[in-house]
Amino acid sequence: MMIAVELGLIYAVMALGVYLTFRILDFADLTVDGSFTTGASIAAVGIVSGMPPALATSLALLGGMAAGLVTGLLHTRGRINGLLAGILTQIALYSVNLRIMGKANVPLLRESTLITPLKDADLVGTWASVGMFLAVAVVILALLVWFLHTDIGLAMRATGDNPDMIRSFGVNTDHQKLLGLALSNGLVALCGAIIAQYQGFADIGMGIGMIVAGLASVIIGQAVLGRSSVAIAATAVVLGSVLYRVVIYLALKAGLNPNDMKLISAVLVVLALVVPQWKGFARMGGFMRRRMTAMAETPLVEKEG
Amino acid sequence: MLTIENVRMTFFPGTLNARVALDDVSLQLAPGDFVTVIGSNGAGKSTLLNVVAGTLRADSGTVRIDGRDVTRMSDHQRARYIGRVFQNPAAGTAPHMTIEENLAMALERGRRRGLRLGVTNAKRARFRQELTALEQGLETRLGDWVSLLSGGQRQALSLLMATFSEPKILLLDEHTAALDPQRAALVTRLTAEIVERFGLTTLMVTHNMDQALKLGNRLIMMHEGRIVLDLDAEAKSKMTAKGLLAEFEKVKGDALDDSLLQ
Ligand SMILES: Nc1ncnc2c1ncn2[C@@H]1O[C@H](COP(=O)(O)OP(=O)(O)OP(=O)(O)O)[C@@H](O)[C@H]1O
Ligand SMILES: [Mg+2]
Numbered sequence: 229m230m231i232a233v234e235l236g237l238i239y240a241v242m243a244l245g246v247y248l249t250f251r252i253l254d255f256a257d258l259t260v261d262g263s264f265t266t267g268a269s270i271a272a273v274g275i276v277s278g279m280p281p282a283l284a285t286s287l288a289l290l291g292g293m294a295a296g297l298v299t300g301l302l303h304t305r306g307r308i309n310g311l312l313a314g315i316l317t318q319i320a321l322y323s324v325n326l327r328i329m330g331k332a333n334v335p336l337l338r339e340s341t342l343i344t345p346l347k348d349a350d351l352v353g354t355w356a357s358v359g360m361f362l363a364v365a366v367v368i369l370a371l372l373v374w375f376l377h378t379d380i381g382l383a384m385r386a387t388g389d390n391p392d393m394i395r396s397f398g399v400n401t402d403h404q405k406l407l408g409l410a411l412s413n414g415l416v417a418l419c420g421a422i423i424a425q426y427q428g429f430a431d432i433g434m435g436i437g438m439i440v441a442g443l444a445s446v447i448i449g450q451a452v453l454g455r456s457s458v459a460i461a462a463t464a465v466v467l468g469s470v471l472y473r474v475v476i477y478l479a480l481k482a483g484l485n486p487n488d489m490k491l492i493s494a495v496l497v498v499l500a501l502v503v504p505q506w507k508g509f510a511r512m513g514g515f516m517r518r519r520m521t522a523m524a525e526t527p528l529v530e531k532e533g
Numbered sequence: 534m535l536t537i538e539n540v541r542m543t544f545f546p547g548t549l550n551a552r553v554a555l556d557d558v559s560l561q562l563a564p565g566d567f568v569t570v571i572g573s574n575g576a577g578k579s580t581l582l583n584v585v586a587g588t589l590r591a592d593s594g595t596v597r598i599d600g601r602d603v604t605r606m607s608d609h610q611r612a613r614y615i616g617r618v619f620q621n622p623a624a625g626t627a628p629h630m631t632i633e634e635n636l637a638m639a640l641e642r643g644r645r646r647g648l649r650l651g652v653t654n655a656k657r658a659r660f661r662q663e664l665t666a667l668e669q670g671l672e673t674r675l676g677d678w679v680s681l682l683s684g685g686q687r688q689a690l691s692l693l694m695a696t697f698s699e700p701k702i703l704l705l706d707e708h709t710a711a712l713d714p715q716r717a718a719l720v721t722r723l724t725a726e727i728v729e730r731f732g733l734t735t736l737m738v739t740h741n742m743d744q745a746l747k748l749g750n751r752l753i754m755m756h757e758g759r760i761v762l763d764l765d766a767e768a769k770s771k772m773t774a775k776g777l778l779a780e781f782e783k784v785k786g787d788a789l790d791d792s793l794l795q
Contacts, residue, residue, distance in 0.1 A: 379646035382630070382638050389627040396586070396625075397694075398612035398643040 230353045232477035236470030237361035238422050239441065241368055243449075243469040245415030246442030247462060251455070252376065253408045254388040255303075258314030258439055260416050262321025263295040265435035267417025269325045272334040272430035281342045285421045292417020295321055296409035303409075304402035325432055332432040341425035365466050368415070375411075376458045384408050385458070416442075440493045445469035447500040472496065534734040535562040535585065535702055540594030542580055542758075554580040555591065556758035562702075567728055567735040569745040571777065572755035573785075578738040581755070582704045585736070587611040599701050613643020616695035616733075618688070618708040625691030628680035632671060632690065635679055636660045639694035663697055664690075667723060685716030689723055696727050703728065705737040709744070717741075724748065742774035756784045 242264060249257040267288035274284025295317060302313035326332065343352075351357045375381045386394035387404040395401055416438070424430040449468020455461035472493075479492050542555040554577045562568060570578050583589040585596055587608035595604045598614045618625055626635050637651040637660075657675060664672040667689045671682075679687060688708060696703060705724065709717040725748055728735050739745050745752055752769045754762035754777070761784045764772055 375648070377650055377652070378648045379637070379641055379651045380648060382634055382651040383641075383646055385630055385634075386627040386638055389629050390624075392588075393625055393627055394638065395609045396612050396615075396617050397639055397641070398609050399638075399646070400607075400609050 229474070229477065230355070230358060232473045233470055234353060234358050234361050235426075236473035237358065237365045237466070238426060239419060239473065240365045240445070240466040240469035241422070242416045242419035242438060243442045243445035243465045244368060244372055244462065245412040245419070246439065247446050247465045248372070248408055248412040248415070250443060250446055251450075251461065252385055252388050253405060255310050255405065255409070256314070257296075257299060257409060257412060258311060259295055259299045259317045259321070259409070259413055260314075260439040260442060261435040261437065262318035262325065263292045263413040263416045263435075264420040264423075264438045265325045265430070265432060266295055266321055266328070267292050267420030268424035268430035268434055269328040269334065269432075270417070271421030272336055272424050273328055273330075275336060275339050275341055275425070276334060281340065281344075281425065285342060285418065285425075288421035289414045289418045292420070293410040293414040295417070296411070296413030297406060299413070300406035300409040304405055322432070329430060329432065333429055334431075335429045336425060337428050342422065343425045369462055369466055373459050373462050376462075380404075380407070437490045437493060440490070440497055441472060444472050444493055444497045444500065447497060448472055451500050451504050534564040534566070534599055535560075535736075536595075536597040537561070537581075537585065538595045538597075540581075540584055540591045540596070542577075542584060542589065542591045546592070553758050555584065558594070558758070558760060560753070560760065562734050562736070564734055565732045566751060567733075567749035568737070568751045568753060569749045570736060570738045570753050570755060571740070571742065571745045573781070575757075576755040577758040578755055579706055580758075582617075582706050582736060582738060585702070586615050586617055586704055614701040615704060616642070616698070616700035616702070617704045618691045618695045618706070620707040620710050622684040622687040622691065622711055625694065626679045626687055629678055631676050632664075632679060632682075633657060633660055633675040635690065636663075636694060636697075640698055642698040642700065663693055666726075667693060668719075683716075685712050685720065688712060688716070688720050692720065692723055692727060696731055696733060699731050699733070701734060703733040703735040705735065705739075707738050707740060710740065721748065742777050746772060746774065746777070754780060754784070 242260070246257070246260060249255045270288040270291045271281075271284045274287055275281050299313045299317040302308045302316060303310050306313070308316070346352055346357050346360070376385060383394055383399045384404045384407065387399070387401045387408070391401045420435065423434070445468035446465050447468070448471050449464035449466070450461060452471070453460055453464035453467060455464065475496060476489060476492060480486060484492065537558060537560040540555050540558045542553075544550075544552040544554055558577075558581060570581070572578050580589060584591045587603070587606055587610070591604070595602060597603065598611070603611050603614070627638070633652045633656070637656060640656065660675060661672045669686045669689050671686060671690065679690065682690065692708070708724075709720045712720060721744055724737070727733070735749070737748065746769065750766040750769070752762075752764040752772070753760050762780055
């Protein structure tokens with residue numbers, strides 16, 4: 229159980245990245261499955277080649293930002309629909325990640341990583357390490373909430389909320405999308421880098437389904453806490469990430485096969501989207517459903533405009 | 534202050550659906566001019582405003598603001614010179630952001646945005662003061678989402694946001710048309726006050742003859758992509774709503790004659 233909470237707090241970094249695109253920019257970014265692995269591979273290869281773990285982890289963050297930038301350029305300059313742009317980058321990253329790692333799996337077992345001190349002190353899965361990961365999540369949460377209240381942050385939020393309006397006040401919405409996608413995938417890759425060190429290896433398949441986990445965290449958390457302000461909505465994401473991992477843990481404990489994890493994730497997201505539409509939840513659920521259908525209905529290639 | 538020269542704009546050029554929206558339009562506004570624009574549906578009024586704002590690029594012709602050629606600038610680049618209010622009250626504000634956040638974004642019009650907090654106490658004090666002048670009770674609701682406001686309140690807020698950073702040009706496109714008569718009257722009054730207070734050079738599209746006559750110091754009528762009537766302050770003050778309707782009938786009749794002759 230403690231392990232599940234701990235994982236939830238680490239994955240919260242990724243979920244906050246997904247929140248930035250999905251909720252703030254109103255952009256369903258599927259780059260995530262690729263950029264998560266990119267972060268893991270850069271960190272793993274860096275550490276194996278003798279880099280200080282902190283440096284390797286920072287490089288991972290930059291690698292994720294570059295991946296987000298590619299999706300952003302495909303979308304803004306190439307005028308490719310956002311969903312498709314993300315999928316294209318994600319697929320391309322699969323090959324890139326294999327190139328970075330040189331093989332499908334890079335073990336870190338005997339390397340010294342950011343997590344090694346925790347492991348050496350035998351703290352993994354204890355209150356102490358939960359507290360540490362909580363501190364990391366809270367710092368990143370606080371930075372994100374602060375950023376979203378700066379002048380640039382306000383412009384980014386308006387880009388997702390009413391792009392025509394913010395353009396009429398002199399903001400280049402394409403730049404905002406590029407910045408948001410870069411930051412988001414930077415966070416996702418940072419999370420991938422930490423997870424690789426935590427579990428002791430990077431693997432080419434470790435990013436599969438990450439976007440669903442991220443969306444699940446955002447949606448579950450906000451179904452519980454709501455989203456009446458940025459601070460509440462972002463805090464909800466961290467909470468949602470923990471809840472998500474705990475539910476998965478309980479499902480496994482109840483006898484479900486680890487191979488069923490992806491199915492459970494998908495079902496969780498569906499439940500979090502559908503259940504709130506019933507009875508007392510009807511109002512909020514309706515809002516989310518409209519968002520999801522609006523997303524599904526966007527054309528695959530956008531007009532020159 | 535605003536110079537529009539020989540602007541042409543055709544939608545779907547070279548197709549059966551080709552539609553000339555602006556047919557060689559030229560117009561000059563002196564600083565502080567407040568021009569009301571009338572004309573039937575499809576006359577090209579909105580297109581003209583969009584060409585000035587840069588949301589549409591004209592096929593030919595130039596747009597100059599305060600002597601600067603902005604023809605090739607995109608809409609967000611021109612935004613530093615231009616404030617806009619649209620017909621739809623939802624268009625001018627970000628609904629899931631607070632009133633103070635919306636105002637803070639508007640205050641940064643055209644400036645380089647950085648990592649300073651968008652809403653500060655100093656700004657809040659200013660916002661409260663500006664909102665009080667709107668008489669909508671918004672000054673006590675700075676932290677509310679804009680989506681909670683009525684259409685009239687949103688339009689009053691949009692008007693404030695479009696103007697209080699004192700742009701060189703103000704573009705209003707039927708900004709009172711979606712409001713009930715009482716709210717429309719209020720926003721009309723606010724418009725007159727604000728334009729006067731900041732001395733804004735203004736283009737205002739309206740279908741309301743009385744409003745077109747009451748506000749501003751000049752009136753133009755558009756028809757089929759052309760300016761067919763241009764009244765200066767004096768001619769405008771003598772004009773009546775009835776007179777304008779007669780002018781409408783006249784241009785329509787002329788157009789009809791033309792098409793019959795062809
Ligand atoms: N985005 C567009 N695509 C194609 N045609 C357009 C577009 N916008 C306007 N038009 C056409 O250009 C012409 C002028 O339209 P415009 O919207 O400027 O008229 P308007 O004077 O604002 O009319 P209204 O009073 O109805 O708002 C019309 O024939 C219209 O059909
Ligand atoms: Mg119009």
